[in-house]
Amino acid sequence: SRYLANMAAQRPCHVTVLGEQYLTDHMTNISPTIVSKLPLKLHTQPSHPLSTLRGLIESHFPSYTHLSSLSPLVTPYQNFDLLSFPKDHPGRSVTDSYYVNKDLMLRTHTSAHEVEVFGRGETKWLLTADVYRRDEIDGSHYPVFHQTEGARIVSANSTGMKEIEEDNERLAAHLEQSSIEIEDVPHLSSTNPCQPAHDPKHTELIAKNLKLSLNSLMLHLFAGRVGATAQNPLKVRWIEATFPWTTPSFEVEVFFRGKWLEILGCGVIYQPTLDNANVSNKLGWAFGLGLERIAMVLYSIPDIRLFWSQDPRFLSQFKQGEITTFKPYSKYPACFKDVSFWLPEGQTLHENDFCDLVRDVAGDVVEDVKLIDDFTHPKTNRKSLCYRINYRSMDRSLSNDEANSLNAQVVSYLRDRFRVEIR
Ligand code: FA5
Ligand code: MG
Numbered sequence: 001s002r003y004l005a006n007m008a009a010q011r012p013c014h015v016t017v018l019g020e021q022y023l024t025d026h027m028t029n030i031s032p033t034i035v036s037k038l039p040l041k042l043h044t045q046p047s048h049p050l051s052t053l054r055g056l057i058e059s060h061f062p063s064y065t066h067l068s069s070l071s072p073l074v075t076p077y078q079n080f081d082l083l084s085f086p087k088d089h090p091g092r093s094v095t096d097s098y099y100v101n102k103d104l105m106l107r108t109h110t111s112a113h114e115v116e117v118f119g120r121g122e123t124k125w126l127l128t129a130d131v132y133r134r135d136e137i138d139g140s141h142y143p144v145f146h147q148t149e150g151a152r153i154v155s156a157n158s159t160g161m162k163e164i165e166e167d168n169e170r171l172a173a174h175l176e177q178s179s180i181e182i183e184d185v186p187h188l189s190s191t192n193p194c195q196p197a198h199d200p201k202h203t204e205l206i207a208k209n210l211k212l213s214l215n216s217l218m219l220h221l222f223a224g225r226v227g228a229t230a231q232n233p234l235k236v237r238w239i240e241a242t243f244p245w246t247t248p249s250f251e252v253e254v255f256f257r258g259k260w261l262e263i264l265g266c267g268v269i270y271q272p273t274l275d276n277a278n279v280s281n282k283l284g285w286a287f288g289l290g291l292e293r294i295a296m297v298l299y300s301i302p303d304i305r306l307f308w309s310q311d312p313r314f315l316s317q318f319k320q321g322e323i324t325t326f327k328p329y330s331k332y333p334a335c336f337k338d339v340s341f342w343l344p345e346g347q348t349l350h351e352n353d354f355c356d357l358v359r360d361v362a363g364d365v366v367e368d369v370k371l372i373d374d375f376t377h378p379k380t381n382r383k384s385l386c387y388r389i390n391y392r393s394m395d396r397s398l399s400n401d402e403a404n405s406l407n408a409q410v411v412s413y414l415r416d417r418f419r420v421e422i423r
Pocket of ligand 1: 286
């Protein structure tokens with residue numbers, strides 16, 4: 001199409017990522033804003049809330065190997081194929097994921113490292129990392145966020161099962177004495193089945209170990225801090241889920257300030273995934289936890305952009321290892337600008353492409369982007385879109401002139417990249 005031809009004509013041959021040069025191709029969509037995030041590794045910056053949260057999670061699994069410095073660059077094979085994602089899974093598309101080129105991408109989840117870490121012989125491990133997804137712009141979505149992957153595998157024999165059973169007894173005893181209210185689902189069901197390669201009795205024990213381990217982690221993270229008492233217990237809800245590399249699979253939600261908050265996905269690892277790591281004689285579970293979601297709740301951080309702030313009024317509020325309530329400094333005024341345009345005939349524009357363009361111009365000065373009008377002319381069949389951009393700095397007051405000049409830059413990029421006609 002004309003759009004792809006335009007992009008190809010404008011595309012530089014190389015892109016530099018973490019100090020290395022890579023060839024670009026038709027899949028390249030990694031933007032300068034995203035490249036600038038790669039070296040920051042917020043989860044390793046002392047006293048940063050995400051680093052403290054990582055520490056809290058790690059301290060709850062003291063006998064596990066703790067990993068936190070794996071490169072975000074992975075192959076689509078690692079991110080998808082080794083985990084049995086179907087070839088046509090939407091997550092693989094350039095509108096959803098960031099590609100350096102067709103052979104190299106930014107991991108979209110920490111599960112991208114499962115096969116590699118199991119392959120090294122690790123049997124109990126945690127891995128914390130930055131992950132990247134193309135998305136809309138608002139207070140709870142950011143194209144970079146952080147996850148902690150946790151996994152445990154044991155020998156698929158009576159020794160392994162005995163280890164799990166003993167651990168289940170210990171964890172159940174600990175949870176019985178605590179103020180936690182758990183809404184459970186069955187370990188197995190017709191919609192959340194056991195794998196053909198597994199003995200259902202073994203799967204039940206593994207799923208139970210997974211649930212007990214995570215309920216106990218939720219208690220460690222939330223209890224006391226969210227006022228969990230005998231009268232007002234911490235509420236945790238288990239839900240059936242599906243992931244290509246686990247079955248049975250689950251999601252966990254925690255009730256906080258009147259809302260159910262999705263915190264993690266998990267399940268019993270699909271045996272072909274373990275075969276890919278050369279540990280066919282083992283079985284076990286894995287989970288992937290979203291750190292920002294939890295940190296926003298624990299610290300009362302209202303906007304996901306704040307995690308990236310270099311403002312001392314943000315950073316100086318936190319101490320390593322301590323969870324304290326964030327004291328918001330005054331919100332600066334919002335500045336709304338509309339961008340209204342006609343697309344060339346027969347052309348569409350994905351919202352994620354528009355949002356990446358706006359981020360390239362305005363960075364974290366953009367608070368949200370909303371599509372307010374979408375119209376197709378009945379005669380010419382041309383599409384017209386209108387987006388409302390909310391420019392607001394978290395650190396200072398933005399002048400109307402500044403917002404106008406950012407918006408003019410957005411308009412000029414739109415014309416260059418997508419050949420739109422401004423209305
Ligand atoms: C996953 O990423 C799976 N890799 C989790 C997993 C691991 C399943 C191991 C099975 C075994 P999901 O896309 O649902 O699943 O993301 C997991 C968590 O990351 C979510 O529950 C949420 O807490 C967090 N998360 C997902 N998307 C975002 C986002 N856009 N912004 C902030 N946090 C997010
Ligand atoms: Mg999910």
